[in-house]
Each structure stands twice: as C-alpha cells, then as structure tokens.
Amino acid sequence: MNFDDYRGVWVFIEEKDGNVAQVSLELLGAAKLLADKRKTRVAGVLIGENVSRLAQTAFEYGADLVYVYDDPIYRFYRTETYMRALLACVEKHKPEILLYGATSTGKDLASAVATDLPTGLTADTTQLDVEEDTGLLLASRPAFGGNIMATILCKKYRPQMATVRPKVMKALTRNTDRKGELVEESIPIKEADIRTKVLEIVRTTTQRVRIDEADVIVAGGKGLGGPAGFQVIHQLAETLGAAVGASRDVVEAGWIGHHHQVGQTGVTVTPKIYFAIGISGAIQHLVGMQNASLIIAINKDAGAPIFQSSHYGIVGDALTIVPMLNEAFKTALGRKEEVNAGKV
Ligand SMILES: Cc1cc2nc3c(=O)[nH]c(=O)nc-3n(C[C@H](O)[C@H](O)[C@H](O)COP(=O)(O)OP(=O)(O)OC[C@H]3O[C@@H](n4cnc5c(N)ncnc54)[C@H](O)[C@@H]3O)c2cc1C
Secondary structure: OOOOOOOOEEEEEOEEOOEEOHHHHHHHHHHHHHHHHHOOOEEEEEEEOOOOOHHHHHHHOOOOEEEEEEOHHHOOOOHHHHHHHHHHHHHHHOOOEEEEEOOHHHHHHHHHHHHHOOOOEEEEEOEEEEOOOOOOEEEEEEEOOOOEEEEEOOOOOOOEEEEEOOOOOOOOOOOOOOOOEEEEOOOOOOHHHOOOOOOOOOOOOOOOOOOOOOOEEEEEOHHHOOHHHHHHHHHHHHHHOOEEEEOHHHHHOOOOOHHHEEOOOOEOOOOOEEEEEOOOOOHHHHHHHOOOOEEEEEEOOOOOHHHHHOOEEEEOOHHHHHHHHHHHHHHHHHHHHHHHOOOO
16 A cells, blocks of 8 residues: 555644634644654644634644635534535645544544545544554554553554544643744635534533633542532532532433543543542543542542542541531631731
C-alpha cells in the first residue's frame, strides 16, 4: 500500500463560546508529538462563522497551518455542513492522521466523516503514539469493560482517524510569538440544500459547574442509598463551589443526569480534588478520575477498592460523615471570608 500522498497530522479545531475548545488545544499538543516523530507538519481545520481569528490561537498551541472554512452557513454546528467541508478538505489535502476531541460535536462529526471516507475510526482513545517508520497510528483505549488497553491500528487506509477524550492529552505552553499559515478554503454549499435547520438554541442550566472543567468534584455512588441520601453530595458541593459527579449506577438509577457520570462511559476528569463518596471503585469508574491530583474516599467498607486509588480515606457511614464535613468546611470557609474582609 502506498500512502506517500498522505502527509501531516491534523486536528479538527472545535470552537466553543467564541474560543478554541480546550480539547482542541490538547490535541494540537498531541499532534505536535506525533508530527515530530513523522517529520511532518501539524494542521488544524477550523469551520464556523467568523472563526478565522482563531487560527492564531491554533498556531500559538502548535499548528503549522490551519485550513479555514469561514461562512455564515457554518454558524451553528450541523453534521451535514461540517461533514461536507471536512470531507472536501481531506480529499484535497490528504492528511495521514486526523484527530477529533471526543466531545458531542467531535464524536458526531468523526463518525459521519468515517461513514463517507473509506477508512476507520478509533473512538474515545486515551493514548496516542506513532510508529516512526511505518507511520502507523497507535491509538489506545480501554476495552473489555476497562480491564485491558487495546491498541488499534488502521493499516490499509488513510487518513487514520481517532476521537480523543478531553483532559488526557497535554496542551503545549502557549507561545504568542508563534506564527503559521492560514489557508482559506470554501466549498459550493447553499442553505437551501441543507436538510437540517436550527430553529432555536436552548442552553441547559442544570449543571452549575461542569465536571470536565471543575477544580473540585464531589462525587457520589450507590452507597448514598437513594436520591434523598445523595442530597449530602449536592450540599457539600454547594459549600465548596464544586461540581457534582456520580457513578454510573447512580445515573442509571435516575438520581442525577448522565452528564454528571464519571468514568469509562461518562466523562474523564482531572480535578485538583476528587471526593469519591459511597463509590466502590470499579475499574470503569477509576479510569475516569484516577488522574485527579488528590483523591479523598469515604466508604463504610474498609476493603473497598477505591481506597487503593485514594490519597486519603475515611471509613464510615457517608450519611453521617459528609454532613459533618460540610459543617466543618462552612465554618472554615466562613472564617476565611471574615479574615479576607478584615473582620478578624
Ligand atoms: C462497559 C461498562 C462501562 C461502565 N462505565 C462506567 C462509568 O463510566 N462510570 C462508573 O461509575 N461505572 C461504570 N460502570 C459500572 C461499574 O462497573 C460499577 O458497577 C459502578 O461504578 C458501581 O457504582 P457504585 O460504586 O456507585 O456502586 P457500588 O459498586 O454498589 O458501590 C457502592 C459502595 O458504597 C459503599 N457504601 C454503602 N453504603 C455506604 C454508606 N452508608 N456510607 C459509605 N459507603 C457506603 C459500599 O461499601 C460500596 O463500596 C461500567 C460498567 C461496564 C460493564
């Protein structure tokens, strides 16, 4: 198989609230390591309305060039418009590797592109490497319920594509002096040809602090006994200004929504502090939180596996301990505020 025409490591640059999404910055960092091994360049693909200015951010985080599709038709993410633009870009410039963030947009777009291109897609990867001589992407992800890491290769087709979980790759340090090449691209596409219309954007406000962006997460599991017991998690999170996380069993029981689920089939998080309360520590949960800087577990079973992955552990009934902790934090934080306000 001759893939000489296929060069470069690409990243689909996702826009979020007018900025480049954090996961895209992380992927540019990962792409740079792969591209250096392959002695090739890092390119970004940016699609949207008024997004050209974001190319400079991509350069500062490692992109050598950015292909830009800037048109009002891309104002809102729609599978069809973004897929058409990206397919055209891939067919024209032929990347050897194409990475997407495993966000709802990235997953949707990657799978749509993969259905059209004669190539595969490795979903939800957590490690990337490349064989320097063959150029084969080594895309690894948890498999068989998280018990093993599977490394998936795409030997016969190009580009090699993968979605990558947010927060697992490291963004490069921003270099504001770094410049790159902006390549303006366009395809003939008319609104009348697009089957999907965006009528309204409804933002959900249920999640006070997003778990993938939180510095502190208070997560609860089945050990809280039910939705009433789970309230102690919300109360502690409220006091600490933390996000609320949950195990899958809790989500499946309907105590809280899926976007709070931490783990293999939920969100990967890397907060500074992670409280695992009434959570047993199944491998599928651990893969989503084990990179937290500080893990504090509360469980009534001293033999619970979560204690093996924790920095601090408290053995006892969470329904007694958590309210006590909450009161202690309230007192300590209240006192800090008084000190800051000069009252003490
Ligand atoms: C393919 C696959 C994907 C999965 N993906 C995920 C995922 O993304 N995230 C996830 O979390 N799970 C996932 N799971 C499920 C996972 O295997 C576990 O079943 C789940 O994490 C267990 O949730 P839990 O810890 O809340 O409940 P349990 O395992 O039932 O643990 C409850 C814990 O609470 C303790 N406890 C009980 N009462 C108290 C009390 N009063 N005070 C203190 N502690 C108490 C118990 O000792 C126990 O350790 C997945 C499973 C599969 C097969």
